[in-house]
Amino acid sequence: MKAEDFDLLSKIIHQRSGLVLGPEKAYLLESRLVSIVRKNNMKTIEDVAQALRIKRDEALIADITEAMTTNESFFFRDQKPFTLFQKNLLPALVTARASRKHIRIWSAAASSGQEAYSLAMICAEESARLQGWRIEIIGTDLSRDMVTRAKTGIYSQFEVQRGLPITLLMKYFQQIAGDKWQLKDSLRQMVQFREGNLLTDPGVSGSFDIVFCRNVLIYFDIPTKGRVLNTISGLMPPDGSLILGGAETVLGISDKFKVVPGEHGLYVPAGAPTQTRASA
Amino acid sequence: MKTCLIVDDSRVIRKVARQIFETLGFSCSESENGQLALEASQQAFPDLVLLDWNMPVMNGLDYLRALRHLPGGDGPVVIFCTTENDMAHIQMALGAGANEYIMKPFDADIVRGKLEQLGLMDA
Known part of the structure; x- marks a missing residue:
């Protein structure tokens, strides 16, 4: 992933969810965004970043944020x-x-x-x-x-x-x-x-x-x-x-x-x- | 060190379970059916029994009933660990004196959670 694409996406995710993504998380971002690339009939993560530069698509932003926020949970966690x-x-x-x-x-x-x-x-x-x-x-x-x-x-x-x-x-x-x-x-x-x-x-x-x-x-x-x-x-x-x-x-x-x-x-x-x- | 008796006719399951319980600090022994488990239990009660249901010779439920009838046999904590996953089986197991119930497949997180709930490990 290009550095400028990572910067853009991590900034959007931070604004929306507060999640801080350091550069070491680039691989994680790439792997989690695969399904979003596919869902939107795009080819690469560059396409996702480019789409967001052209238009602030709230649905797309919501999808990206959801893909990155962890949802692990269980009953009576930590008791x-x-x-x-x-x-x-x-x-x-x-x-x-x-x-x-x-x-x-x-x-x-x-x-x-x-x-x-x-x-x-x-x-x-x-x-x-x-x-x-x-x-x-x-x-x-x-x-x-x-x-x-x-x-x-x-x-x-x-x-x-x-x-x-x-x-x-x-x-x-x-x-x-x-x-x-x-x-x-x-x-x-x-x-x-x-x-x-x-x-x-x-x-x-x-x-x-x-x-x-x-x-x-x-x-x-x-x-x-x-x-x-x-x-x-x-x-x-x-x-x-x-x-x-x-x-x-x-x-x-x-x-x-x-x-x-x-x-x-x-x-x-x-x-x-x-x-x-x-x-x- | 707390002791755990693993009762299952599958060698693979016994190996997986042993790995999990040893990591959690238990000293483990194994039996491949209820009859052998009962003989082992009569020698020395384990602190914990991980118990399969369907096994040749003597099944898990019969082992549990026999164990609970032994003098002092109410001591060991018994966790059923079986593919039987319906309400009727769970009720039958608890009725016969099981303390907990795990539905296969299971993993280390499930085991740890059950042990914490039973007070056998710190949360």
């Missing part, structure tokens, strides 16, 4: 954040929101939906203490394909085995074909999926008590990380909670959030009272 949610965050909110009986949760960069559905399964498991509560779980992703997929709640035999205990598979899924499993309607109704871009229009509004935004910031440069954290901060009450991925932090990036001592991966708005959250 610890979900234990934290079930044992600490949810009980604390049941107390704090006792009068409103309404909790809103955002799974940002939801990919194919496993994180959002994992949270829904936990809420279903805790249904005894959530009687009469309204629990909103919203998943957003910048990929239209991923949002469509997530809404179906259909997963392969491989996907339903990664991180998902067999008892939860039995309880919340139905087998729709030999190796395809679908979340039951009762679970799917607990989650909404929408398109949203963390850099431009997150696709959600209002206020979220808990935001999961894991393994997203690692792909961004520092100014972009800061912008995303600012956006999330603007959608969160002072007693909200932000969960980042294991390799991510707010330190040195944003003063809107602070770490919670002893709780790896958990961040709270900077104005929140300093105390470790009591376990339920």
Whole structure:
């Protein structure tokens, strides 16, 4: 690939998704764009770059961005954040929101939906203490394909085995074909999926008590990380909670959030009272 | 070191499973049917059993039932690992005392995830 084509494409991808592509990623870009070249009846990646120089084709840009953004995900990924949610965050909110009986949760960069559905399964498991509560779980992703997929709640035999205990598979899924499993309607109704871009229009509004935004910031440069954290901060009450991925932090990036001592991966708005959250 | 008994009539599967479990820090032994697995289990209970369903001589379900009837036989964690992938089989396995269930084909990620859920490995 020509250097000027790589520069153009990586700049467009960065603008659209925040993903930073160093020159060492040229081979990856080439391999991921093969299908787009074919789909658009073009011959080479040069043709793709040339088409974008002539006209800012939004559909083409969306396709390129989707091809480059990774979508790996599985149920209860890393487990610890979900234990934290079930044992600490949810009980604390049941107390704090006792009068409103309404909790809103955002799974940002939801990919194919496993994180959002994992949270829904936990809420279903805790249904005894959530009687009469309204629990909103919203998943957003910048990929239209991923949002469509997530809404179906259909997963392969491989996907339903990664991180998902067999008892939860039995309880919340139905087998729709030999190796395809679908979340039951009762679970799917607990989650909404929408398109949203963390850099431009997150696709959600209002206020979220808990935001999961894991393994997203690692792909961004520092100014972009800061912008995303600012956006999330603007959608969160002072007693909200932000969960980042294991390799991510707010330190040195944003003063809107602070770490919670002893709780790896958990961040709270900077104005929140300093105390470790009591376990339920 | 935690011990894992791999029970499968396919030598290829046993080899793949052994590789995965050894990488995850288990000491492995192998049996090619339920009868041999039961004899091995009576000598010393493993911490974990990875158990195929369809095998000659004694199948996995019969092994599991026999294991659970032994004094102390409720100790080993048993993960079924089989091509049987329908609700009825899964229910039958859990009813007989299986702790987890893997539908073949499987890979190291699936095994690791199951072990984390069972508390046999740190997440």
